[in-house]
Structures are given as C-alpha cells and as structure tokens.
Amino acid sequence: MLIGIKDIAKLFAISVVTCCAAFVCTLFLNYNIDIVGIKDEITTPQGMVMYDAQVATGKVVAGIAGGCLVATTIVLLIFYVKNYIDSHGKELGILKALGYSDLSVAKHFWVFGVSVFAGAVIGYAAAALYMPTFYDIQNNMELFPQMKPEFHVSLVLYIIAFPTVFFMLLAVLYAFFKIKSPVLGLLRETQNVKFKVSKSDKGDFPFLTDLKKSTLKSRKILVFFVGFSAFCFSAMTQMSMSMDELASEAMSFMIISIGLILAFMTLFMSLTSVVKSNTKTIAMMKVFGYSQRECSGSILGGYRPISYVGFVIGTAYQYLLLRIMVDVVFADFENMPEFHFNFEALAISAVTFLAAYEMILYCYSKKISGQSVKSIMLE
Amino acid sequence: MIEAKEITKFYGKGESRFQVLKNISIKINDGDFTVILGASGSGKSTLLNTLSSLERPDSGSIFYDERDITTFSESELTKLRRDNIGFIFQQYYLLPNMNVDKNVKMGADLSGNKNYRSVIEAVGLGGKLRKYPSELSGGEQQRVSVARALAKNPKVLFLDEPTGALDEETGRQVLDYICALQNEYGFTIVMVTHNLNIAEMADTVIKMNSGKISEIYANETRKTAYEIGW
Ligand SMILES: Nc1ncnc2c1ncn2[C@@H]1O[C@H](COP(=O)(O)OP(=O)(O)OP(=O)(O)O)[C@@H](O)[C@H]1O
Numbered sequence: 334m335l336i337g338i339k340d341i342a343k344l345f346a347i348s349v350v351t352c353c354a355a356f357v358c359t360l361f362l363n364y365n366i367d368i369v370g371i372k373d374e375i376t377t378p379q380g381m382v383m384y385d386a387q388v389a390t391g392k393v394v395a396g397i398a399g400g401c402l403v404a405t406t407i408v409l410l411i412f413y414v415k416n417y418i419d420s421h422g423k424e425l426g427i428l429k430a431l432g433y434s435d436l437s438v439a440k441h442f443w444v445f446g447v448s449v450f451a452g453a454v455i456g457y458a459a460a461a462l463y464m465p466t467f468y469d470i471q472n473n474m475e476l477f478p479q480m481k482p483e484f485h486v487s488l489v490l491y492i493i494a495f496p497t498v499f500f501m502l503l504a505v506l507y508a509f510f511k512i513k514s515p516v517l518g519l520l521r522e523t524q525n526v527k528f529k530v531s532k533s534d535k536g537d538f539p540f541l542t543d544l545k546k547s548t549l550k551s552r553k554i555l556v557f558f559v560g561f562s563a564f565c566f567s568a569m570t571q572m573s574m575s576m577d578e579l580a581s582e583a584m585s586f587m588i589i590s591i592g593l594i595l596a597f598m599t600l601f602m603s604l605t606s607v608v609k610s611n612t613k614t615i616a617m618m619k620v621f622g623y624s625q626r627e628c629s630g631s632i633l634g635g636y637r638p639i640s641y642v643g644f645v646i647g648t649a650y651q652y653l654l655l656r657i658m659v660d661v662v663f664a665d666f667e668n669m670p671e672f673h674f675n676f677e678a679l680a681i682s683a684v685t686f687l688a689a690y691e692m693i694l695y696c697y698s699k700k701i702s703g704q705s706v707k708s709i710m711l712e
Numbered sequence: 713m714i715e716a717k718e719i720t721k722f723y724g725k726g727e728s729r730f731q732v733l734k735n736i737s738i739k740i741n742d743g744d745f746t747v748i749l750g751a752s753g754s755g756k757s758t759l760l761n762t763l764s765s766l767e768r769p770d771s772g773s774i775f776y777d778e779r780d781i782t783t784f785s786e787s788e789l790t791k792l793r794r795d796n797i798g799f800i801f802q803q804y805y806l807l808p809n810m811n812v813d814k815n816v817k818m819g820a821d822l823s824g825n826k827n828y829r830s831v832i833e834a835v836g837l838g839g840k841l842r843k844y845p846s847e848l849s850g851g852e853q854q855r856v857s858v859a860r861a862l863a864k865n866p867k868v869l870f871l872d873e874p875t876g877a878l879d880e881e882t883g884r885q886v887l888d889y890i891c892a893l894q895n896e897y898g899f900t901i902v903m904v905t906h907n908l909n910i911a912e913m914a915d916t917v918i919k920m921n922s923g924k925i926s927e928i929y930a931n932e933t934r935k936t937a938y939e940i941g942w
C-alpha cells in the first residue's frame with residue numbers, strides 16, 4: 334500500500350477533532366429531535382418559552398461546535414495531505430515516472446478519510462453512552478415532561494456517514510490536484526522554492542535575517558496554519574469560557590473541556606509541523622556552529638508575530654460570533670443574562686497560549702539538538 | 713593538533729549491533745593535509761564525523777590541542793565548530809530554500825567574512841548566485857557546499873568526497889583552489905576520498921580497512937592536482 338498505517342496514525346489529531354464534534358452534535362441534536370416530539374405535551378406558556386430557548390440553545394451549540402470543528406477538520410486534512418505529498422514527493426514522483434496515472438495514485442488518499450470515520454464513530458458512541466446521564470440531568474430540572482433518549486438513524490447518516498464520505502472525497506480530490514504537477518517537480522522538491530525574487534532578496538542582509546524571511550516565504554501554508562491554530566486557540570478557549578454564562582453547568586464544563594482539548598491539539602500540531610519542516614536547516618546550522626538561540630530565533634521565531642495576529646483575530650471573532658448569537662437567536666427571550674466581553678477569559682487564554690507556545694518550541698529545539706546530523710539529513 | 717585516542721564506535725542494537733570504528737588512534741598536525749582512504753563501508757565517513765565532533769565515539773577521547781572534546785557539552789561543541797571547523801559533506805546538505813549566495817553566506821557570516829563572493833567566483837558559480845539548490849546540477853551543488861565551508865575561514869576543514877560528483881577538470885580546479893587557500897591561510901585539511909591519485913597531494917595518508925587503520929604513511933613531497941595528472 335502506498336500510505337502506511339503509521340502515516341494514518343499521525344492523523345489522530347483529526348480523529349480527536351471529529352470525535353469532539355460528533356460528540357457535541359450527537360448529544361444536542363438527539364435531544365433537540367426528542368424534545369420536538371414532546372412539544373404537544375407542554376401546556377404552560379412558561380414551558381413553551383423554555384422550550385423555545387432549549388431548541389435555540391441546541392441549535393447554537395451544535396452549529397458553533399459543528400461548524401467550527403468541520404472547518405478545522407477541513408484545514409487539518411488539507412494540511413496533512415499537502416504535507417504528505419511534499420515530504421513523499423520522491424516516491425510519488427517515481428510512481429508517476431513509472432507510468433502510474435495521477436488518479437490511480439491519488440485514489441489511495443481516501444484512507445486519510447478513515448481518521449474522520451474513526452473520530453466520528455468514537456464521538457457518536459461516547460455521546461450514546463453519555464446520553465442517559467445527560468437526559469437525567471435535564472429531566473431533573475423538571476422543565477419539561479420526562480424524556481428518554483431515542484435512536485435516530487438520520488443522525489448516524491449526518492454525523493458519521495456523510496462527513497466520512499465528504500472527507501474521503503476531499504482528500505482524494507486535493508491529492509489529485511497536487512499530484513498533477515510535473516514528475517521532476519515532485520522529485521526535486523521545486524515546489525519549495527517557487528517564490529519570486531523580491532526586492533528584499535537583493536538587499537544585503539545578514540544570513541539570519543534572510544533565513545527568517547525565506548523560512549516564512551517558502552512554506553506559506555505553514556504560516557497560515559500557525560496563524561490559524563493561534564486563532565483557534567484564542568477563539569475556542571475564550572468562547573468556551575464565555576459560554577458558561579449562557580449554558581448550564583454540565584454543558585459548560587463539557588464545552589470548556591472540548592475547547593481546551595482542541596485548542597492545545599491544533600497549537601501542538603502546527604508547531605510540530607513548523608519544527609519538522611525546518612529540522613534540516615536547524616541541523617545544518619548547528620553543524621556550522623550557530624547557537625541554539627540563533628537557530629530558534631531565526632527559524633521558529635519568525636512565526637511568533639503571526640501567531641499573535643492569529644490570536645487577536647480569534648479574540649475578536651469569538652466575541653462577534655457570541656454577540657451575534659446572543660442578539661439574534663436569543664433576541665426574543667427575557668431574562669437572558671447580559672453578555673459582555675469576557676476580559677478574564679482573555680487574560681487566562683493569553684497567558685496559557687504564551688506558555689504553551691514557548692514550551693512546545695523549547696522542547697522541540699532541545700529534541701533536535703539531541704539527534705545526529707546524519708539521521709536528520711537523511712530522513 | 714587533533715589527536716584521537718583509542719576511539720570506538722558502534723551502530724545498531726542487539727543482534728545487529730556492529731562495530732564501525734575499532735580502536736582508532738591518530739594524530740593530525742596543524743596545517744597538514746591528511747587523506748583518509750578506504751573501501752566503501754570501511755568507516756571513513758564515520759571516522760570523519762567523529763573527529764569533527766558531529767558524532768560522539770562510544771569510547772576513547774579526541775583532543776583538540778589539550779582539550780578532550782568527548783567531554784564537551786552540546787553548546788561547547790557548537791562553539792568549537794563555530795570557531796574552528798568547516799565541513800563538506802558527501803551528500804552536500806545545502807539549505808533547499810536558500811539560494812547559492814545565501815547558502816554560502818551561512819558560512820561566511822560566522823567568521824564575519826565580507827568577501828565571500830570571491831569564493832563563489834573561484835568555484836565557478838559566480839553566474840549562479842540567485843539559483844536554488846534544486847535548480848543546480850549535482851556537481852554545482854557540491855561546489856556550493858565547498859564554497860560554504862571555505863567562506864567560513866575554518867581552522868580545520870573536513871571534507872567527505874568533495875570531488876565525487878565533479879568531472880576531472882572541475883574537480884582539479886576545486887582541489888587546487890582549496891590547496892591554494894591552505895597555502896595562504898595554513899588551515900588543516902582532513903579529506904576522505906576513494907581516489908588514490910588525490911592521496912599523492914596529501915602530507916599524510918591514512919588507509920582504513922573495515923573499521924581499522926591498516927596503514928599510515930607520509931608523502932615526501934606534496935603534488936598539485938595538475939602534477940598527479942588528475
Ligand atoms: N547511522 C548508521 N546506522 C547503522 N549503520 C551505519 C550508520 N552509518 C553508517 N553505518 C554503517 O557503518 C559502516 C561505515 O559507514 P561509513 O559511512 O563510515 O562508510 P564509508 O567508509 O564512508 O563508505 P563510503 O565510501 O561508501 O562513503 C557501513 O557499513 C554502514 O553500513
């Protein structure tokens with residue numbers, strides 16, 4: 334097989350993300366479908382208000398969680414496929430040189446979708462197991478007539494089948510699109526150097542300055558990914574912390590846990606990729622006697638401002654999103670808690686972010702310094 | 713002076729563990745041109761990497777003047793390399809997303825060498841400053857890696873098959889240029905090669921055979937690349 338089990342195992346981040354998404358969506362959508370079934374049993378006008386609020390909350394949570402997470406998954410998946418093709422350019426190029434067609438190579442990439450399937454199944458199963466407890470909690474509040482979780486086939490389709498098929502197709506299509514480049518391009522990794530000679534290239538800067546620039550320029554997707562992961566980190570942590578005013582305790586605990594898991598996940602992955610794609614350069618610089626600080630400063634340091642920008646955008650995004658949700662969806666409800674910008678959440682999120690960011694980079698540069706040059710260069 | 717005492721090196725674990733360097737002791741004098749000869753797989757590159765601090769031996773010591781570098785920390789080794797050592801690898805190892813000019817500048821900046829373009833000219837790549845490694849032929853890449861090491865003005869230059877990918881004429885030019893620089897600056901050269909003729913250019917020849925030194929001899933006179941008819 335073209336793509337090994339080991340390569341698929343690397344996609345476990347995607348599984349985690351889809352698992353969370355499937356879990357949240359299953360739980361809330363299942364509850365929403367069930368609650369629609371008992372609408373007629375609600376008699377009091379107060380009950381109806383609560384009912385509307387509940388349905389709206391379910392939609393909001395499933396919408397935000399599902400929407401965010403699907404977007405994240407798309408980015409992750411494309412990123413992985415691209416990375417795989419970049420780092421296996423030689424093998425793919427040789428296959429093409431031997432006469433395999435683009436499609437016959439690209440179709441193997443369907444296995445990347447397996448990660449989505451695995452995550453969705455686990456998430457769905459977890460939600461099914463947790464559902465009785467979740468219903469009990471809701472029942473105990475005695476807002477509505479007692480309910481029991483029902484099984485809905487449509488949810489299995491929406492949460493497991495469709496996403497799996499969608500992501501398998503996405504992986505194959507994207508791979509097809511990437512593999513279409515000429516054989517020699519794949520073999521010689523020219524895609525890495527396809528940037529134009531700009532004015533700054535002609536200037537006479539010290540090597541380290543040049544290095545910082547070209548590191549960023551040569552891997553634009555990584556730049557995007559780092560920014561995106563900072564964006565996710567900031568949006569997810571702050572959003573989950575702010576939402577606890579809008580949701581019940583059990584829910585907000587869940588949302589915060591999921592938010593944190595995802596936040597660390599994306600951040601970890603993006604930084605891992607940054608380090609991995611620059612290991613060779615770092616190793617070579619060490620051989621020549623550049624110090625640890627010079628290496629991480631010029632290679633890993635270039636991504637720092639980008640991550641800060643991502644973080645700021647994420648902050649604004651989550652505020653606007655919640656603001657709109659609260660204003661639009663809950664517009665008709667009285668007694669809704671006022672929604673304000675949560676400065677506490679911002680502070681916590683920012684500090685955690687900085688600490689996590691520097692920690693991960695530090696661990697990696699330590700790890701690189703322990704490896705022999707030969708093993709790194711021949712990887 | 714560089715002195716190796718009883719160094720051993722193993723690769724692999726368990727069943728497949730095998731000894732690549734078997735109790736090797738050698739002395740390399742300052743300003744000398746030393747060549748390491750031997751069959752493929754005899755451990756030449758490993759010896760070179762160990763001598764040059766890139767790999768640690770499993771036992772034995774390596775002295776740079778009086779200091780045993782096997783006791784050095786990673787950052788002390790980095791400092792040692794920065795101040796003293798230049799490398800030319802068998803596989804070139806250029807930075808793929810930097811052009812020729814910047815690849816060489818990587819070496820030059822460490823010694824504050826502002827005149828590094830002349831080195832690029834000398835290896836015949838003056839017209840390809842803006843090319844990236846993937847746009848160069850194998851031999852051109854090799855010459856970039858030579859220029860990168862020379863531009864650093866090293867005290868000791870380690871070369872692993874620096875002319876392997878070059879035709880005779882270009883190989884001769886590159887070697888003569890390296891020797892001319894050595895005459896001018898007096899640095900030490902340790903070079904691995906398969907080419908018996910090149911051995912005649914050296915002061916000292918070390919022959920290796922499956923992890924051991926089988927012979928060491930000194931040449932009375934050093935020949936130039938042209939004299940050896942190579
Ligand atoms: N990282 C490694 N792990 C395991 N074995 C290795 C490793 N590096 C080298 N070897 C083995 O050690 C032996 C010596 O390798 P070395 O690279 O020093 O040979 P060489 O004399 O430079 O050969 P050549 O002339 O072909 O470059 C070889 O048999 C090789 O298979």
Ligand SMILES: [Mg+2]
Nearest residue numbers: 756757802872
């Ligand atoms: Mg070798």
